[in-house]
Amino acid sequence: MIKTNRLTIRKLGFADCRDYYEIFGNPNISRYDDFDPIREGESRANIERIIDHYNKNASELEFAVEYREEQKVIGVLALLIEDGTVYIGFHFNEAYHGRGLATEAVIAFLPWLHKTYHLPIKAVTDPANQSSIRVLGKLGFHLEEKIVRRAGSSVIRELRFALARPVAAVARARTARRLKRFA
Numbered sequence: 001m002i003k004t005n006r007l008t009i010r011k012l013g014f015a016d017c018r019d020y021y022e023i024f025g026n027p028n029i030s031r032y033d034d035f036d037p038i039r040e041g042e043s044r045a046n047i048e049r050i051i052d053h054y055n056k057n058a059s060e061l062e063f064a065v066e067y068r069e070e071q072k073v074i075g076v077l078a079l080l081i082e083d084g085t086v087y088i089g090f091h092f093n094e095a096y097h098g099r100g101l102a103t104e105a106v107i108a109f110l111p112w113l114h115k116t117y118h119l120p121i122k123a124v125t126d127p128a129n130q131s132s133i134r135v136l137g138k139l140g141f142h143l144e145e146k147i148v149r150r151a152g153s154s155v156i157r158e159l160r161f162a163l164a165r166p167v168a169a170v171a172r173a174r175t176a177r178r179l180k181r182f183a
């Protein structure tokens with residue numbers, strides 16, 4: 001479990017079905033992804049799969065981001081380990097966008113990822129996904145590669161970002177910013 005000023009990052013459980021659906025049932029949230037919005041009844045099966053992955057220590061995991069003030073899961077952080085790299089993903093409840101919550105969550109998630117896996121950390125996003133690109137920029141990711149690939153008859157364009165600075169430097173920058181706020 002990881003705590004930040006406003007958030008707790010923890011495992012998902014069946015009590016989170018409704019909050020999970022509020023995030024992934026919204027078509028605006030999957031707009032830049034290759035999955036469809038879920039239906040309300042699918043939330044439980046998704047969480048069952050996620051719990052199974054925890055138990056198997058699978059290479060694909062999702063974690064809840066709980067907004068403590070409301071005791072509500074308002075975001076989900078995902079990781080996928082592939083080809084010696086940890087890929088991260090983040091999806092937040094639309095009603096909570098623009099309050100710095102995704103940035104706050106991922107900043108705290110990065111040192112844990114680094115300590116747990118000791119692998120390069122990357123993220124892939126759609127070139128039109130400005131908020132995701134902005135969050136990655138704030139976290140110190142840099143554009144590594146522009147990818148163009150075919151999926152059936154369509155052409156898919158993606159941007160791959162890599163963490164430019166070591167995780168410790170991201171944490172140092174965060175502390176420096178915090179100290180500046182109180183100066």
Ligand SMILES: CC(C)(COP(=O)(O)OP(=O)(O)OC[C@H]1O[C@@H](n2cnc3c(N)ncnc32)[C@H](O)[C@@H]1OP(=O)(O)O)[C@@H](O)C(=O)NCCC(=O)NCCS
Pocket residue numbers: 028029030032088089090091092093096097098099100101102103104124125129130131132134135
């Ligand atoms: C990406 C996402 C998680 C960001 O969540 P969030 O809690 O709003 O993120 P933050 O508030 O920490 O930061 C968002 C930043 O994007 C900026 N932003 C939002 N929309 C933007 C746009 N259209 N153009 C440019 N910047 C934009 C915000 O101003 C903010 O930057 P700032 O702090 O410099 O002002 C959220 O938008 C989301 O869930 N999107 C759908 C899922 C998704 O696409 N995930 C990424 C794929 S892995």
